[in-house]
Amino acid sequence: MSTPSPIKHFLRDDDLTAAEQAEVLDLAAALKAAPYDSKPLAGPQTVAIIFDKPTLRTQASFVAGIAELGGHPMVVDGNLAQIGTRESIADVARVLGRQASLIVWRTHDQSRIEEMAAYAGVPVVNALTDQFHPCQTLADLLTIREHKGSTAGLTMTFLGDAACNMGHSYLLSGALAGMHVRVSGPDGFQPDPAILARAQEIAAGTGGSAQIVDDPKQAAEGADVLITDTWISMGKEAESADRAEVFRPWQLNADLLALGNDAIVMHCLPAYRGKEITADVLDGPSSVIWDEAENRRHAQKAIMQWLVTR
Numbered sequence: 001m002s003t004p005s006p007i008k009h010f011l012r013d014d015d016l017t018a019a020e021q022a023e024v025l026d027l028a029a030a031l032k033a034a035p036y037d038s039k040p041l042a043g044p045q046t047v048a049i050i051f052d053k054p055t056l057r058t059q060a061s062f063v064a065g066i067a068e069l070g071g072h073p074m075v076v077d078g079n080l081a082q083i084g085t086r087e088s089i090a091d092v093a094r095v096l097g098r099q100a101s102l103i104v105w106r107t108h109d110q111s112r113i114e115e116m117a118a119y120a121g122v123p124v125v126n127a128l129t130d131q132f133h134p135c136q137t138l139a140d141l142l143t144i145r146e147h148k149g150s151t152a153g154l155t156m157t158f159l160g161d162a163a164c165n166m167g168h169s170y171l172l173s174g175a176l177a178g179m180h181v182r183v184s185g186p187d188g189f190q191p192d193p194a195i196l197a198r199a200q201e202i203a204a205g206t207g208g209s210a211q212i213v214d215d216p217k218q219a220a221e222g223a224d225v226l227i228t229d230t231w232i233s234m235g236k237e238a239e240s241a242d243r244a245e246v247f248r249p250w251q252l253n254a255d256l257l258a259l260g261n262d263a264i265v266m267h268c269l270p271a272y273r274g275k276e277i278t279a280d281v282l283d284g285p286s287s288v289i290w291d292e293a294e295n296r297r298h299a300q301k302a303i304m305q306w307l308v309t310r
Contacts, residue, residue, distance in 0.1 A: 008310060009117045009124045010303050012110070013134040013172035014198060018206050020306075021141075021176045028142050028302035031068075032295070040305045041071025041101065047304070048100040049127070052078035052107040057269060058127050058135075061296035062104055069301055074100060084112065093119035102304055123307040125300075131192075133165045136268045137173035138299035143292045144225055147264050152178035152207065155261070157223040159216055159250045160276055161243075163189045166229045166268060171199035171210050178206040184219035186246050216250045220259040227266040228252040228276045244275060252277040257286060264288045 009015060016024065031038060041047065047066045051059065059075065066073040076096075083092050089112055096103050097120035105113050106127040117124040126134055144151055151174075158170045162185035171191060174181035181199065183191055190212055199210035213219035220226060231247045257263060265277075265287045273279040282289060 007117075007121070007123055008307055010134060010307065011113055011117060011124065011126045012132045013137055013169050013176065014202060015134070016176065018176045018178070018202070021138075021173070024138065024302045024306050025142055025145060025299075027306060028138070028295070028298045029145070031301045031305070032142075032298040035068050035298075035301075038305060039070030040309050041066065041069040044070055044072040045101040045308075046072045046074050046099060047102045047104060048074045048076055048096045049104045050076040050078045050081070050083070050096075050106065051127075052083070052105075053128065055106055055127075057293055057296050058106055061300055062127065065297045065301040065304070068297075069305060071101070078105075078107065083107075089115040090119040092116070094121075097121040101308060123304075125303060125307070129165065131165055131168055131195075132172075133169045133268070134173065135296065135300050135303065136166065137169040138303060139295040140170075140227070140266055140268075140292055141173060141177055142295045142299050143266065143288055144264070146291065146295075147288050148224060153180070154224040155180040155182065155222060156225040156227065157182040157184065157213075157219045157260075158227045158229075159184050159219060159252055159256070160228045160231055160247060161185055161189050162191050162212065164229065166227075167191050168195045170227065171195055172202065175199040175203040175206060175208045175210050178203075178208045180209045182211055182213045182219045182223070184213045184216050185250060187214075189246075216256060217259060220256040220263075223260045223263050225266060226252060226257060226260050226263045229268055230270065230272060231276050232272075247276070251275070252281055254278065254280060257281055266292050269293060 063073040093116045104125045104127045110129045110131040156179045162183040231243045
């Protein structure tokens with residue numbers, strides 16, 4: 001009798017190998033082309049989606065995607081459930097794992113979702129933590145493929161709070177995709193050194209690279225993809241005024257865009273026009289932001305299908 005394969009989770013970008021990431025992105029493209037042809041969650045099987053943080057795109061894209069895969073999205077209000085307060089994460093995992101075929105969680109510290117995965121008994125997907133946002137970067141890589149043809153060898157620059165979850169996920173996901181990843185932000189807003197080192201380790205095997213570039217103009221020079229995100233991550237709202245001044249040179253505007261190599265512009269949203277990005281750039285011809293937002297659905301369908309059918 002064969003031994004069952006260990007449960008695979010998607011908790012951070014490098015839970016996939018480079019080959020697995022490419023496989024998931026190929027699947028995402030196929031699912032986008034024929035959104036109703038694949039029903040791995042037929043039954044319908046239930047997918048528990050837990051939200052501890054505000055959401056729009058994540059909830060809309062997961063709910064729509066699960067339905068398209070033939071499943072039933074069971075949305076759980078994390079604040080109402082008080083996971084880790086009213087009940088331990090381990091106990092919640094044991095309960096939900098017997099009700100659902102997958103668990104998707106948008107929460108705070110990465111340790112929370114790792115504990116969920118340890119006890120759930122079903123695949124767990126990170127829908128955003130303080131440290132990583134791997135579903136977003138899958139969607140972004142799909143978008144880059146669509147507009148640039150491929151990812152390998154391209155230069156992708158992230159401007160702004162390089163210490164945030166998006167900075168970390170771009171380093172890892174871009175390295176896996178064989179890209180040259182640059183992250184650029186003010187002093188004190190640099191990525192976790194361990195994550196940068198991990199991205200450089202991955203890049204050594206994929207032909208990519210990962211680096212911090214202090215000067216935003218140098219970071220934008222020759223870039224094929226220019227990306228930004230809000231300067232005020234969830235939980236940092238009290239720092240809004242101070243950050244606006246510190247981050248001003250990293251605003252994605254026409255001057256920085258002109259330094260790129262016919263660059264496409266991306267932003268995971270919500271966006272604040274006139275702050276981290278100017279309106280003329282966000283709404284201009286180089287922006288692929290709305291494609292990027294749609295692609296959350298297709299990329300998330302792909303990772304869910306991949307996890308339940310492997």
